[in-house]
Amino acid sequence: MSESLNVGMIGYAFMGAAHSHAWRTAPRFFDLPLAPRMTALAGRDPERVAAAAGKLGWDSSETDWRRLVERDDIDLIDICVPGNLHAEIAIAALEAGKHVLCEKPLANSVEEAEQMTAAAEAAKAKGVYAMCGFSYRRTPALSLAKQLVDSGALGPIRHVRAQYLQDWLTDENAPLTWRLDKTKSGSGSLGDIGAHIIDAAQWVAGSSITGVSAIMETFVKERPVGGDFVGLGGVGGADGPKGPVTVDDAAMFTARFAGTAENPGGAVGVFEATRFALGRKNAMRVELNGAKASLAFDFEDMNSLWFYDAADGPNSGFRKIQATEPEHPYTGNWWPVGHGLGYEHAFTHQVVDLVGAIANGEQPTPSFADALRVQRVLAAVEASAEDESRWTTV
Amino acid sequence: MSESLNVGMIGYAFMGAAHSHAWRTAPRFFDLPLAPRMTALAGRDPERVAAAAGKLGWDSSETDWRRLVERDDIDLIDICVPGNLHAEIAIAALEAGKHVLCEKPLANSVEEAEQMTAAAEAAKAKGVYAMCGFSYRRTPALSLAKQLVDSGALGPIRHVRAQYLQDWLTDENAPLTWRLDKTKSGSGSLGDIGAHIIDAAQWVAGSSITGVSAIMETFVKERPVGGDFVGLGGVGGADGPKGPVTVDDAAMFTARFAGTAENPGGAVGVFEATRFALGRKNAMRVELNGAKASLAFDFEDMNSLWFYDAADGPNSGFRKIQATEPEHPYTGNWWPVGHGLGYEHAFTHQVVDLVGAIANGEQPTPSFADALRVQRVLAAVEASAEDESRWTTV
Amino acid sequence: MSESLNVGMIGYAFMGAAHSHAWRTAPRFFDLPLAPRMTALAGRDPERVAAAAGKLGWDSSETDWRRLVERDDIDLIDICVPGNLHAEIAIAALEAGKHVLCEKPLANSVEEAEQMTAAAEAAKAKGVYAMCGFSYRRTPALSLAKQLVDSGALGPIRHVRAQYLQDWLTDENAPLTWRLDKTKSGSGSLGDIGAHIIDAAQWVAGSSITGVSAIMETFVKERPVGGDFVGLGGVGGADGPKGPVTVDDAAMFTARFAGTAENPGGAVGVFEATRFALGRKNAMRVELNGAKASLAFDFEDMNSLWFYDAADGPNSGFRKIQATEPEHPYTGNWWPVGHGLGYEHAFTHQVVDLVGAIANGEQPTPSFADALRVQRVLAAVEASAEDESRWTTV
Amino acid sequence: MSESLNVGMIGYAFMGAAHSHAWRTAPRFFDLPLAPRMTALAGRDPERVAAAAGKLGWDSSETDWRRLVERDDIDLIDICVPGNLHAEIAIAALEAGKHVLCEKPLANSVEEAEQMTAAAEAAKAKGVYAMCGFSYRRTPALSLAKQLVDSGALGPIRHVRAQYLQDWLTDENAPLTWRLDKTKSGSGSLGDIGAHIIDAAQWVAGSSITGVSAIMETFVKERPVGGDFVGLGGVGGADGPKGPVTVDDAAMFTARFAGTAENPGGAVGVFEATRFALGRKNAMRVELNGAKASLAFDFEDMNSLWFYDAADGPNSGFRKIQATEPEHPYTGNWWPVGHGLGYEHAFTHQVVDLVGAIANGEQPTPSFADALRVQRVLAAVEASAEDESRWTTV
Secondary structure: OOOOEEEEEEEEOOOHHHHHHHHHHHHHHHHOOOOEEEEEEOOOOOHHHHHHHHHHHHOOEOOHHHHHHHOOOOOOOEEOHHHHHHHHHHHHHHOOEEEEEOOOOOOOOHHHHHHHHHHHHHHOOOOOOEEOOOHHOOOOOHHHHHHHHOOOOOEEEEEEEEEEEEOOOOOOOOOHHHHHOOHOOOHHHHHHHHHHHHHEEEEOOOOOOOEEEEEEOOOOOOOOOEEEEEOOOEEOOOOOOEEEOOOOOOEEEEEOOOOOOOOOOEEEEEEEEEEOOOOOOOOEEEEEEEEEEEEEEHHHOOOOOEEEEEEEHOOOOOOEEEEOOOOOHHEEEEOOOOOOOOOHHHHHHHHHHHHHHHHHOOOOOOHHHHHHHHHHHHHHHHHHHOOOOOOOEE | OEEEEEEEEEOOOHHHHHHHHHHHHHHHHHHOOOOEEEEEEEEOHHHHHHHHHHHHHHOOEEEEEEHHHHHHHHHEEEEEHHHHHHHHHHHHHHHOOOEEOOOOOOOHHHHHHHHHHHHHHHOOOOOOOOOEEHHHHHOHHHHHHHHHOOOOOOEEEEEEEEEEEEOOOOOOOOOOOHHHHHHOOOHHHHHHHHHHHHHHHHHHOOOEEEEEEEEEEOOOOEOOOOOOEEEEEEEOOOOOOOOEOOOOOEEEEEEEEOOOOOOOOOOOOEEEEOOOOOOOOOEEEEEEEEEOOEEEEEHHHHHEEEEEEEHHHHHHOOEEEEEOOOOOHHHHHHOOOOOOOOOOHHHHHHHHHHHHHHOOOOOOOOOHHHHHHHHHHHHHHHHHHHHOOOOEOO | OOOEEEEEEEEEOHHHHHHHHHHHHHHHOOOOEEEEEEEEEEOOHHHHHHHHHHHHHHEEEEEHHHHHHHHHOOOOOOEEOOHHHHHHHHHHHHHHOOOEEEEEOOOOOOHHHHHHHOOOOHHHHHOOOOEEHHHHHHHHHHHHHHHHOOOOOOOOEEEEEEEEEOOOOOOOOOOHHHHHHHHHHOOOOHHHHHHHOOOOOHHHHHOOOEEEEEEOOOOOOOOEOEEEEOOOEEOOOOOOOEEEEOOOOOEEEEEEEEEOOOOOOEEEEEEEEEEOOOOOOOOOEEEEEEEEEEEEEEHHHOOOEEEHHHHHHHHEEEEEEEEEOOOOOOOOOOOOOOOOOOOOOHHHHHHHHHHHHHHHHHOOOHHHHHHHHHHHHHHHHHHHHOOOOEEEEO | OEEEEEEEOOOOOHHHEEEEEEEHHHHHHHOEEEEEEEEEEEEHHHHHHHHHHHHHHOEEEEEOOOHHHHOOOOOOOEEOOOEEEEEEHHHHHOOOOOOEEOHHHHOOOHHHHHHHHHHHHHHOOOOOOOEEEEHHOOOOOHHHHHHHHHHHOOEEEEEEEEEOOOOOOOOOOOOOOHOOOOHHHHHOOOHHHHHHHHHHHHHHOOOOEEEEEEEEEEOOEEEEEEEEEEEEEEEEOOOOOEEOOOOOOOEEEEEEEOOOOOOOOOEEEEEEEEEOOOOOOOOEEEEEEEEEEEEEEEHHHHEEEEEEHHHHHHOOOOOEEOOOOOOOOOOOOOOOOOOOOOOOHHHHHHHHHHHHHHHHHHOOOHHHHHHHHHHHHHHHHHOOOOOOOOOEEE
């Protein structure tokens, strides 16, 4: 096989498991120009990180992320920890000449994101690359959406409609995890899931958000501390002590997108992110309405892309494209048509594209600069929500 | 049969056809306490109104709506003309002691709506009733949604999500009809279809909107004058003269709902009305997420209500209730289960409820006061959109 | 208006209500060359038939159907009674020079159906026409399916897949109505709902069934006599006396269709009719798979036709066509796009087409000969089921 | 980690890739009592098998499957080759004391399947186990269906409705692969995909098929030899030489299921398997209608199970259960709710259950005896189709 790419990963919770699977799986289904090696896993608790390394397939473990940055046998640092740690780690890694894959949102503030982007630009000049993990871009159906827009199939885009609806905080006794602590997570639904639809919308539409008007809400102000964790949320104790929720439960905003040569007026958008949409488990949805065609995606039916082409005339209708054809992005390396992929495949595709870009000396996408654009939107949403929903330019 | 209720209707276009069908059909499927008689139809052109009266089943025709108000043999005036004429007609009719059914939106301004509401209050004291034609309330599935909320099934409501998506103006050469002329229609998508989802959301949620932040957009600024009309839109001439579109093509806003004893925080809402959502033909959608259950309705699948009940436990899921059971609102008078109803049935049910209320000496709903509440939201949306999307109380 | 067509109808239950609505409504939405007049309604009980005539809008009533046949002021007899009475009435009416609209299935035996067809042929020579009420043909989405097949869009058809799934007999205590009595209904699910999918499949596919292999089943052998009737079924008494169910609860069969010049091999088919598919309320479904395209219809979503066109290439997918465009069958006379129609509209369209054919001196479809073809399939299904499912030619 | 279980796999095409992924992935997400080791891969071509071993992650390769059976360091033989080779390999492996996982259908004839089952029974007495790879049983939504039936939620089952619809042979120029050669594959759609729905139906319903009546069809009698293979099918040359298709393109049959104590009458069933259902990519569907509840599954929406519970009363409706809750089969070891799984996860779960059974000294399911029951149905279908569709007992 080809030259190896030695990876060190930091963090081994939900995202760590997904990234590990991706590093392990990508070379089995795709021909990679570099052979990823799962060299080391870092975490704070020696026993737990060693156990996780064994379970997830890493060759060794470290209890300080700085060790990964120092080690000569590490080529790439994969950051899977809460957002408050992203900037320090990513900048140190880039300065040490390590490629970086950093989970989203890029940072907990625009300032940090700017510093990270500056570090990434500096590293790029030396052939060291940074990428942000907006993994949904690599879900085949959403990637196909991007292809359709890029092909001009939609014509000028008038509407963007994006929602990320979950329900795991509906129970008032779900426990107070780090995701509800602003010092760790930066924000609540906005940064966690809102960031995904902001990135997806800007990327698929091929245009940036220029301004927003927002409201945000925290429905449940206090939650039980401790409790047993299950999935993203957990089962808390209704009777025990409670602590304050310091992030948003839901964020909603209207938006305008930059005009383009073809579409000088630009599109208008409506966004909503919440963890209180009871019954919606992972409804990450993006719909675009153009002058010639429309498309709609919902992650709860992740192998399909709905496409409406006005050229079909009176017998037009939203087509349920099963994005599993050999011609579709990534799917030719997997199973026969109609044999759907799952959530984690996007992470595998992320590894495929990242490794390919590094081998080719090209900037992988989304770059930190792309992620900074998302961060600026997050900041504008918060600013508008705090200022009577006034229109806030990005 | 029972005593008659003599109806005079003004206007005979799209809405006039729907209302005529309703007056004709209601007594055939429902036992009405008063027998509606289609006494007279009013319109300006003598030949066309006479032809329409014959076609639609009215006993006579008039060329001036004032004649209907004057005629002693008319008990109820049904107003199916553009919004700029509503106030004058409705007030005159109520003052003349005629019951009134007025199409929505109630008026083209809050001031008119207030005057109409005052007239309705005065008339009510004399046993004369006014009702506004937010007909979607009588679509069985949406009416079932209201029942479920009223029963407490949803618990405190956190989210309201309402869209009315159409696409008949996507073509830039669709002609400049009265619906695009602010002096006649008052507004564009906002008042035409946005009003429906505002009314539906407030009614189903059982709570009023207290404030909004909005943006509005007119994508196509000029359109061909003249042209042949088809459906709501038409086929214009791309090369002929054009005139200015003076209304909005799309309106989007976030909202907050009044708290209630059970739900002191109130719900947050996101609304969108557009005629440019290519591929969406009549997607009038309302979704509510409560603490205990959720429900979702889409008029494009109008005989179904989706209902999610968290009490179903791990095997919960959105249920597709076919709202055609004998126990469901209105449907017991129609066909066996699963034999769906259509758009016009809501108008027939509107007649049923209106006639029943009049016979019982009760206020039919939605009252003009209810419709005024919608009008105030429309005004707040416009005000916010003109003031940098600033939060605007209703 | 135009010359009148005086109608006499026999029976006023479920079908009678649907037909009355159609006669009343058709001229209001369509320009008919003859003006239907609802002249007389016949039933056995004088009081009940008189009340029904008033309610449904008939000018007079009779207590013997023979009187309708004798009356000079009746031009057309509309037969809405159980199948055991069809032959006698239809033949008498045709011989008396009356046009006939007869509910489906045409008769309770092939012999009767043959006699009726012979009478219809004889009458046709005198300008008197007979039609069988397979009303689903006039549901716009299914009619659009027929247009697509006729246009050659599907290419050679390989598969026909048809189901009619209801659930109103699932309850073992649903009462023993006439529909469960073989002497009145001829058969159970087979003739009642199976006949609809047989007709629809043959009509849409443009090819006749040539042979079948079948099984039939009666799950519940005895049911309560008496009881209160609700919808198609009713609420019986679990503890009262019971009587034998003499018809099938479910019928399932495989089939082959005649080859055509374009498709010499012919299609294969699978059919299922049942009233025990719990949760399926009125799932009348037809799917065709051709070499070039496929289509699928489900009455529970009656305003949509799903269409898959292989010519769309890798981005093909089943399109949800909302069959409400002005270009679609019948819909241009109703509401704007996306404003769905209901169950009863097919009956209105049936009247439109029947009146048009009579006025033009043309044979309306489905003719009695078409309905006889269905009857022969029903007989072959029963014969096969009684003979170890052996292949039985039609 | 725990004691190892050394696996030798034979074949490395579509199924080989899926099985390799499963062996590799299972221990990363599940705690296994034995540690699978991917010891050796066997294939005929030395270079290709060595390359495949490297790509798929096997430690070594062999060019004769007999070597795997002989090697002492192999504990389990995983058979992923065409059906004509199953019997010889499986029997040799079992006799050599190796556990066996054999792809479905178990064999190409009942005779072979009986011999294999006898070998499995003999081996079981020595603590050596055999399992057949009806992997769909381990798709969480279908496994949940089984749980619901076993819990009694459905009550007596009246209807089974199963389809496996694909379309990859619709093109008449798709090439003549081994799957179309009866000597290799045993049958066409019947054994390849029909076997899956027969197994799934019997397993979920908890009852065996007792008799069938069938038709089978080969629409395209000759196909191009050679050609490039893509997915399951391929792209052939329309102008080159052709060879005969010796298997069925489609198989359809009605069936009856054995009665049970609770349901003495037994269910009736309708089955259809085809590769010519244009537009249906992998529609593996099973629906059961019971007296108390119904359920429906479609692999094209593989993470959902539709469940209708009559106990929900008038507001019942098919619930779309997203089978991704921690309480659902297998899913707690993967991602948060709503983050769907893909096709290959069923193979991973198969490994989990197989390893667990071996470690516990329990018979894994489906056993060869279970698979033999499927084989007998396949044989009865073929016998009926060749005998005028006559009812054929299994």
